[in-house]
Amino acid sequence: MERYVYMDYAATTPVKKEVLEEMMPYFTEKYGNPSSIYRIGRESRAAIDEARERVAKIIEAKPKEIYFTSGGSESDNWAIKGVAFANRDKGNHIITSKIEHHAVLHACEYLEKHGFEVTYLDVDEYGIVDLEQLKNAITDKTILITIMFANNEIGTIQPIQEIGKIAREKGVYFHTDAVQAIGNVEIDVNKLNIDLLSMSAHKFYGPKGVGVLYIREGVKIHPYIHGGAQEKNRRAGTENVAGIVGLAKALELAYENLEEHNKKLVYLRDKLIKEVTNKIDYVRVNGHPEKRLPGNVNFSIEFVEGEALLLSLDMMGIAASSGSACTSGSLDPSHVLLAIGLPHEIAHGSLRFTLGDFNTEEDVDYVVESLVKIVERLREMSPLYENVKEGK
Amino acid sequence: MERYVYMDYAATTPVKKEVLEEMMPYFTEKYGNPSSIYRIGRESRAAIDEARERVAKIIEAKPKEIYFTSGGSESDNWAIKGVAFANRDKGNHIITSKIEHHAVLHACEYLEKHGFEVTYLDVDEYGIVDLEQLKNAITDKTILITIMFANNEIGTIQPIQEIGKIAREKGVYFHTDAVQAIGNVEIDVNKLNIDLLSMSAHKFYGPKGVGVLYIREGVKIHPYIHGGAQEKNRRAGTENVAGIVGLAKALELAYENLEEHNKKLVYLRDKLIKEVTNKIDYVRVNGHPEKRLPGNVNFSIEFVEGEALLLSLDMMGIAASSGSACTSGSLDPSHVLLAIGLPHEIAHGSLRFTLGDFNTEEDVDYVVESLVKIVERLREMSPLYENVKEGK
Amino acid sequence: MYSEKVMDHFMNPRNVGEIEDADGVGQVGNPKCGDIMKIYLKIEDGIIVDVKFKTFGCGSAIASSSMATELIKGKSIEEAVKLTNKAVAEALDGLPPVKMHCSVLAEQAIKAALLDYAKKNNVTIEGLEDFNPDEDPHEH
Ligand SMILES: Cc1ncc(COP(=O)(O)O)c(C=O)c1O
Ligand SMILES: Cc1ncc(COP(=O)(O)O)c(C=O)c1O
Numbered sequence A, B: 001m002e003r004y005v006y007m008d009y010a011a012t013t014p015v016k017k018e019v020l021e022e023m024m025p026y027f028t029e030k031y032g033n034p035s036s037i038y039r040i041g042r043e044s045r046a047a048i049d050e051a052r053e054r055v056a057k058i059i060e061a062k063p064k065e066i067y068f069t070s071g072g073s074e075s076d077n078w079a080i081k082g083v084a085f086a087n088r089d090k091g092n093h094i095i096t097s098k099i100e101h102h103a104v105l106h107a108c109e110y111l112e113k114h115g116f117e118v119t120y121l122d123v124d125e126y127g128i129v130d131l132e133q134l135k136n137a138i139t140d141k142t143i144l145i146t147i148m149f150a151n152n153e154i155g156t157i158q159p160i161q162e163i164g165k166i167a168r169e170k171g172v173y174f175h176t177d178a179v180q181a182i183g184n185v186e187i188d189v190n191k192l193n194i195d196l197l198s199m200s201a202h203k204f205y206g207p208k209g210v211g212v213l214y215i216r217e218g219v220k221i222h223p224y225i226h227g228g229a230q231e232k233n234r235r236a237g238t239e240n241v242a243g244i245v246g247l248a249k250a251l252e253l254a255y256e257n258l259e260e261h262n263k264k265l266v267y268l269r270d271k272l273i274k275e276v277t278n279k280i281d282y283v284r285v286n287g288h289p290e291k292r293l294p295g296n297v298n299f300s301i302e303f304v305e306g307e308a309l310l311l312s313l314d315m316m317g318i319a320a321s322s323g324s325a326c327t328s329g330s331l332d333p334s335h336v337l338l339a340i341g342l343p344h345e346i347a348h349g350s351l352r353f354t355l356g357d358f359n360t361e362e363d364v365d366y367v368v369e370s371l372v373k374i375v376e377r378l379r380e381m382s383p384l385y386e387n388v389k390e391g392k
Numbered sequence C: 001m002y003s004e005k006v007m008d009h010f011m012n013p014r015n016v017g018e019i020e021d022a023d024g025v026g027q028v029g030n031p032k033c034g035d036i037m038k039i040y041l042k043i044e045d046g047i048i049v050d051v052k053f054k055t056f057g058c059g060s061a062i063a064s065s066s067m068a069t070e071l072i073k074g075k076s077i078e079e080a081v082k083l084t085n086k087a088v089a090e091a092l093d094g095l096p097p098v099k100m101h102c103s104v105l106a107e108q109a110i111k112a113a114l115l116d117y118a119k120k121n122n123v124t125i126e127g128l129e130d131f132n133p134d135e136d137p138h139e140h
């Protein structure tokens, strides 16, 4: 394969060279257990503490409010179930949205089986939650609002500051799954009134299998993984020292030149959107025109199916993703695309490109050129397109 | 520091060169998300599947019975809480022992707060559970027996086959925390009638932050981390591909020349025990004389305190560990040492050396020599020793 | 995920298109579920002399259509009726379990086209008595 264009940075990212370099010593020489009191143990402890400070600084938190986990899914599960069970005496109601990641949705469904009630807020055609509906949903039994910062499929960024304000005024904890937002958007947990926030390192050029849950001081939450006294008795398990160091370094790099990075991504993103919509008919762009992640592009290409698109792109050395149910062999296409009102058959033709640090303008050109050919070929096979051409 | 002797392999181990080498490509080039259908995604998927097969082979399991987690603590929490909640209709009684790791004990205590009843079995002076007591404890409400394979502090290996047999006869699931045993002991989950088994890679020269839960086909268990469809819908979260590959490689290496490895460790261990007990008076060896991990040495050195010993050893470049409460700043010394009947004051002077692949005979000589000096110095300061010398 | 054969039939599908004066046309599936398969048959003296397809669906659906048309081309109606989705999947060197239903679609589309032929020509085809083209083949 001559050319390889990775445009699925929302799925995962490669670990950056500088990140891996900082991690390396912790596999071999500096392997001490951070709970041990001898020299190499203390060195590991110091590395974790430093990482905690580095992470805290980025989101304007206190170091002691940063807890390391095994990734975004664990952080989401911990935040939601941990807060729910710890505040059961206060109430049993949780508010979330219909377009959350499965880690949030399935944690909420689990709680529904355990005596909790969950309100799933609607979103508008752009994927933005309805703030009025949110306000009206809050009762005196509401203990948690969990709404994602930015959506992983359509890239829509929520009005987090407003949500935080509403939550604070009503005295309800506010958790946000910032797995997709972090590294792309400035986040100040105080300004935004965020009480809990999830991240996952592999989404911002750090390693897979390590994440963070930010827990504001004073928030009542149960531990989720019980055992040793790590993470101030709140998250047991020998710490993934190399991973934690990598997470911190990756996060720092992401915020080092955020503006420049975003400018480049927005330029490439908008070019991709413009050229594809110009060159292919019956294409729509999902998500919000402005309030979207700098690297996210989500198309619905009518009369073709997502998996077929992905396989064809793969044959041409292009990595992308789709919200089609056929990707997973399940019946319903992406709950996000349905929630913004796409009909099933159009959701099936959805295609997501997420741009990242290593993409170039040539990549975009190559993708456009390839996609035009692929769509043409697939539409020739499609009985639906035939009908359209014939004006049926 | 001229000399550095690491003798705390039960706390954690360095990642072996060969292991790190296999991991490396998965950070940078082969970074695809295993859930993605394009080439680099499929490559990651294949790497995980291969790792699953490699792990399964070692413990005679089926590949589909191997689930990757973030470490021993998560595996223990998942096994215990997952089985408990999934089998609540059958019963609410769990049996464990008094010398389990905190990941097991605290998971059990959590369940006690949620309507479960837990029996904590006694152990004898060597740390072996009482099989008669186990049999008598089983009722028709018992759904799970969880007993560790080998103890992390005193190295005692339990009669796992007998426990498995009892569990199977009574139709009760049997989980074993094999975090310390795996890599040191041959384990065949079928011969031993094990239904669930926990491991953690960093205990056998793999990376920190990755583990396994073996779940026998047919065992009823809930997922613990909800979200995406990874691990056959049972453990959500983007897989730590590099870590998983490292775990598999490390496990293979451990079993490649287990006999030789163990022979060496037993030799060094017995030499250490012999010389220390010869050269220092008022020392006792905790744990079982034969049924113990090849690398585990646990002394109680009377009239001195564990943390003081560790700090002194550290000053001489020796890394060891202690069951003294003072290491952690808590009041009670190790629950394991108390369970085998050590009086508080003796438990306070406990000292654990755990030998590993990189230890040499010279290391042992150096430790003995240093320990003799240290104990002498500390005892000179000790009011208790003074009394003994004066025959009080 | 997919065998080389699946990918080959996906990338270079055989018999794509339509037959203007087809003797039988069958369409199954539902765009809502992400898949529609349409089969055109040209039949002379009980023999399928030509077959074409159009498919809106995943890689496996396209490959299954292509393979299915290859398998019945030149065969008698009796043989075509007996084509099972399993045979299609086997000819493709297997399909992932979650994708088996896509091959069911191919079987159904051929049966639907044969039924159309039978109706137009007022004949009965053995093996199609219980066939209902509107039944949802999905067992997602
Ligand atoms: C017996 C035992 N179980 C469980 C654990 C927990 O493993 P981890 O720290 O990797 O989560 C350990 C080690 O800390 C252990 O020794
Ligand atoms: C919005 C969002 N939340 C949570 C997750 C889960 O993160 P991880 O897969 O690292 O557990 C992801 C990514 O998969 C995500 O995009």
Ligand code: FES
Residues within 6 Å of the ligand: A325, A326, A327, A329, A330, C033, C034, C035, C056, C057, C058, C059, C060, C061, C099, C102
């Ligand atoms: S057409 Fe939907 S899974 Fe094959």
Ligand code: FES
Residues within 6 Å of the ligand: B325, B326, B329
């Ligand atoms: S003597 Fe200081 S903590 Fe025990």
